[in-house]
Amino acid sequence: SQQGEEDPQALSIQEGENATMNCSYKTSINNLQWYRQNSGRGLVHLILIRSNEREKHSGRLRVTLDTSKKSSSLLITASRAADTASYFCATAAISGAGSYQLTFGKGTKLSVIP
Amino acid sequence: DGGITQSPKYLFRKEGQNVTLSCEQNLNHDAMYWYRQDPGQGLRLIYYSQIVNDFQKGDIAEGYSVSREKKESFPLTVTSAQKNPTAFYLCASSSSGTARGNQPQHFGDGTRLSIL
Numbered sequence: 001s002q003q004g005e006e007d008p009q010a011l012s013i014q015e016g017e018n019a020t021m022n023c024s025y026k027t028s029i030n031n032l033q034w035y036r037q038n039s040g041r042g043l044v045h046l047i048l049i050r051s052n053e054r055e056k057h058s059g060r061l062r063v064t065l066d067t068s069k070k071s072s073s074l075l076i077t078a079s080r081a082a083d084t085a086s087y088f089c090a091t092a093a094i095s096g097a098g099s100y101q102l103t104f105g106k107g108t109k110l111s112v113i114p
Numbered sequence: 115d116g117g118i119t120q121s122p123k124y125l126f127r128k129e130g131q132n133v134t135l136s137c138e139q140n141l142n143h144d145a146m147y148w149y150r151q152d153p154g155q156g157l158r159l160i161y162y163s164q165i166v167n168d169f170q171k172g173d174i175a176e177g178y179s180v181s182r183e184k185k186e187s188f189p190l191t192v193t194s195a196q197k198n199p200t201a202f203y204l205c206a207s208s209s210s211g212t213a214r215g216n217q218p219q220h221f222g223d224g225t226r227l228s229i230l
Contacts, residue, residue, distance in 0.1 A: 004156075031216055042118075042204055042221030043157075050216065088156060092216070099164065101172070102219060104149075104156035 004032070004072075004089040004105035012111040019076040021108040023089035024069075030092045030100055032065055032072050037086045037107070046074075046087075081114045116141045120205050120222035126230045127192065127199060135190045135225045137205035144209065146188035147219065150174060151202040160203075163188055192227060202226050 007022045023032070031050045035043040049056045049065045049072070056063045062075040076083055086107040095101040118139045127133045139146065145164050149157040159172030163182040177196025182188055188207075192199045203226075206219040 033218060040224070040226075042120075042223045043206075043219075045218035045220070048216070048218055090157075099170070101159060101162070104158075106154065106156045 004091050004103065006087070006089055006105045006108040008108060009106070010109045010111070012113065013079055015079060015081055015112055015114050017079055019079050019083070019110055019112070021074045021087050021089075021110070023072045023074070023105055025072075025089075025091045026070065027093060029067075030094070032063075033090045033092065033102065034061075034063060034072075034074050035088045035090060035104075037088065039085075043088065076110075079110075079112045081112050084110060084112045086110070118205055118207055118220055118222035120203075120225050122225060123223070125225055125227045127227060128230050130194045132191055132193050133227070135192070135203055135205075135227070137188045137190065137222060138186055139188075139205075139207045139220075139222075140186060141207055141209070141220060142185070143207035143220070144185070145207060146182070147206040147208075148172075148178070148180065148188070148190045149204045149206065151204060151224075157204060160190065200228050 004023045004025045033048045034046045037043045047058050047063050049063050060077045065072045086109045088107045090102040090104045092100050121136045147162040148160040151157050158174050160178050161180045163169035179191045204224045205222045208217045208219045
């Protein structure tokens, strides 16, 4: 099955800096979603961008989607220590069974240093 | 508050034993999912259910079984046939299931399963 791949695998920045994470995928999608996971916890949905959208904002988050390049980026502006977590992209596409499924990448581990 | 409750938080399995992980949601969601997460990896889909009394295999269903007798509950059994069960198991739900694919999934806080 297709899988999003995040880049970089790990990112360490100073508090106040911006953090950019990228996601690439292989086949056509219905939408792309970004999730956050704190250590030992479940995932929390951050933002969903549909295949006909190019950019979306939510607070300090900005997501772009380029379907021609099959890639997406997540920008976190003015990062805080509390943003330290793993970030996953997930692509929604029709599976072989004819229903939509989410396929997750391996994630980017972000560390924000106070 | 609405949400998804997974229990137990930690679980240990002996060789040859079946264990059942609980997942309950009070979000009134139709669809529920089970994922497995290995260290440093993304999530892989084990089983999903779009409606009561119906469920479908995901990418790694071998050695696992599920039931969906109630809308609120989607327990996962890790059978003795699953030879490498040590992982972090996450349950999720969504409002419109996979039929439209444009709804976010809500996750529980996971069960960490280890082998004794």
